Amino acid sequence: MIDRIKHAVPVGLVSAALVSFTSRSTSSPPPGDGPAAVAAPSRTIAQGEQDAAPLARLVGTVWKATPLDEPSHDTPLSGARVTHLMTGQWTTTGRQGEFRLPDSEVRTALFGPGCIIFNDAGEELTDDGIGSSELNFRATNEPDRAQVSAFYWINRAYEFTRDVMGDQLEYLPTRVNADGPGNAFWDGFALVLPRSGDGSPNTAYSDIVVHEYGHAVDARLGGIRDWPYSEGFGDALAILVTEQPIVPRRFPGAMRDASTCVSWKEYENWNKDKRIEYRWEVGRVYSGFVWQLVQGLKSSGVPEPMLVAKRLVLGAAVKNPKDIPDAVYLSFVAADDDGDLGNGTPHFAQLAAAADSRDIPRPRRRDEK
Numbered sequence: 001m002i003d004r005i006k007h008a009v010p011v012g013l014v015s016a017a018l019v020s021f022t023s024r025s026t027s028s029p030p031p032g033d034g035p036a037a038v039a040a041p042s043r044t045i046a047q048g049e050q051d052a053a054p055l056a057r058l059v060g061t062v063w064k065a066t067p068l069d070e071p072s073h074d075t076p077l078s079g080a081r082v083t084h085l086m087t088g089q090w091t092t093t094g095r096q097g098e099f100r101l102p103d104s105e106v107r108t109a110l111f112g113p114g115c116i117i118f119n120d121a122g123e124e125l126t127d128d129g130i131g132s133s134e135l136n137f138r139a140t141n142e143p144d145r146a147q148v149s150a151f152y153w154i155n156r157a158y159e160f161t162r163d164v165m166g167d168q169l170e171y172l173p174t175r176v177n178a179d180g181p182g183n184a185f186w187d188g189f190a191l192v193l194p195r196s197g198d199g200s201p202n203t204a205y206s207d208i209v210v211h212e213y214g215h216a217v218d219a220r221l222g223g224i225r226d227w228p229y230s231e232g233f234g235d236a237l238a239i240l241v242t243e244q245p246i247v248p249r250r251f252p253g254a255m256r257d258a259s260t261c262v263s264w265k266e267y268e269n270w271n272k273d274k275r276i277e278y279r280w281e282v283g284r285v286y287s288g289f290v291w292q293l294v295q296g297l298k299s300s301g302v303p304e305p306m307l308v309a310k311r312l313v314l315g316a317a318v319k320n321p322k323d324i325p326d327a328v329y330l331s332f333v334a335a336d337d338d339g340d341l342g343n344g345t346p347h348f349a350q351l352a353a354a355a356d357s358r359d360i361p362r363p364r365r366r367d368e369k
Contacts, residue, residue, distance in 0.1 A: 057097040058082065058108055058127075060137030060148040063205040066250045067196065071145060074136065079112040079155040082135070085128075095159075108135050110151040113170050114158035117147050121177035121195060142196060146176045146204035150193055153209035153241075160241055161217055164314045168220040169213075176204045182254075184208050186215035199252055207248035210238040222320030227279040228267075229324050232286025233317060240310055245291050256284050258291035263359040264324065285358050286324045292357045293331075296350035308347060328360045342366040 058080055064072040076097030083090040084101045092112055093099045109126045110117035117124060121143045127135045139145040154174060161169075173190035181197030191212050193204040203209075214234030215224065224230045235247040235256060245258040262284045267275060275282050290313055297305035315334025321327035328351075335345040341363040345351070348365065355362035 054103050055098060055100055056106075056129075056133055056135065058093045058099065058135045058137075059097050060152070061139040061145055062152045063145060063149040066205050066207075066248075067142065067145070067201040068250045071139075071149075073138075075152060077137070077148070077152060077155075079114040079158065080108050080110065080151070081112050082106050082108040103130065105130060106135070110137075110147055112155070113167075114155040115151060115172040115174045115191075117151050118173060118175045118190075119143065119147055119177055120175050120179065142202055143177045146193065146195070146202045149206075150174055150176045150191075150204040150209055153204075153206055154191070154213060156241055157210045157213040157237065160310070161213075161237070161314065164318045165217060165220065169216055172213075172216065177202070182251075184212050186212050186219065188219065191216065201251065203248075205248075206242050207238045207246070208251070210241045211235055211247055213237065217317065218320075221318055225320060226323045227276050228282035229286060229321055229327055231279045231283030232290075232324060233283075233313075233327070235283060235287035236290035236313055239287060239291055239294070240306065240313065243306065245287075247287070254280075256280065256287065258284065258287040260284075260288070261357060262288055264361075265359045282324070285360065286327060289324075289328060289354045289358050289360060293350055293354035296353050297347065300350060302347065302350070312347070312351070325361050328355050328362055332363050 058077045059074045060077050061071050061073050062075040063069070064075070076095070078093050078095045078097060080093045081090055082093060082099050082101060083106060085105045085107055087102065089101060091099050091101060105128060107126055107128050109124060119125075125137055125139070125144060125147050127137055129135045137144070137148045139148045154172060158169065158172070174193065175190055176193045177195040178192050180194045182194060182200035182203070184191075184193050184203040191209070193209065193212070194202075196202040211234035214237040215230055217237070218224050218230045218233055235258060238247045239245055239258055247256050247258070248254060262281075264285045267282045267285065290309065293312070294305060294309045297308055302308055312331045312334050316327045316330035319330045319333070321330055332341055332345055332348070332351055335347050335351060337346060342365060344365050352362055
């Protein structure tokens with residue numbers, strides 16, 4: 001059953017995670033004491049013991065699209081710490097929510113390498129059960145669903161970007177059901193996802209979570225150098241993870257459709273301050289480039305087009321672009337296989353068409369007129 005207790009996860013693990021994360025951050029930890037201790041786990045379960053233990057899994061109720069749509073029940077939850085209460089052994093759930101621990105009482109919480117959920121509206125969720133049974137966060141109200149949904153989507157983004165991020169965003173503090181409806185943000189230390197109110201839905205869902213995670217990625221990969229690019233990159237990351245072009249869906253007054261053409265020429269002569277003021281609108285140029293790149297890769301029959309787009313977009317991001325045209329240029333660099341952009345690159349045609357669709361400057365082949 002689901003419990004709501006402040007003793008959701010081991011204090012030693014939380015403290016170590018926050019100390020480790022703070023050492024990579026210039027900001028202060030979020031307010032509040034957050035999850036505290038049960039009994040600190042002594043060790044991970046050994047491989048031999050794990051192989052002999054029964055197979056179980058962790059699932060939960062998640063907003064797969066938005067809080068205004070029907071939630072998805074029994075969704076596998078990866079990346080959660082599960083602790084055997086008698087021995088202190090622990091393990092982390094796999095991609096399908098699977099885990100193995102001795103067949104007696106275990107406890108899980110929305111805590112793991114991907115993130116730590118802090119609930120501003122009350123106490124954090126935990127679930128107790130038997131090691132051979134299914135653990136299920138059957139969230140039936142908005143604050144509970146926000147916790148489970150934020151955990152699910154942050155872990156999706158964490159796994160998606162892990163090839164380039166490594167451990168830089170491990171144990172990411174995430175505040176859900178925060179005050180200030182509608183204004184989700186990355187504060188330099190944590191993701192802050194406000195509750196519903198004033199006509200806005202709860203922000204702990206797919207598009208918004210992954211968009212804000214994009215700012216955290218940009219910040220860790222050398223710092224946010226250009227806010228319009230960072231907004232566009234956040235939208236692009238959400239597009240690649242959710243595989244649809246609108247960010248955020250069903251959010252009044254804020255929906256940005258990357259499939260709608262927006263030209264860089266509209267903004268290239270704006271000064272920096274004006275671009276920052278309208279950064280979400282300017283950012284649509286970059287997210288539109290990424291959406292068009294995906295469509296071009298698909299229509300050209302490129303195998304695994306989403307993986308190719310991921311490699312090109314993250315390959316540019318890791319170079320910490322100074323602005324949107326630089327991010328596009330660096331995508332060509334990420335695709336290049338011989339150090340000579342002038343002779344073309346793998347996927348040159350799709351990159352060029354995507355850049356041209358938004359009037360973004362790009363490298364030219366020597367044989368282009």
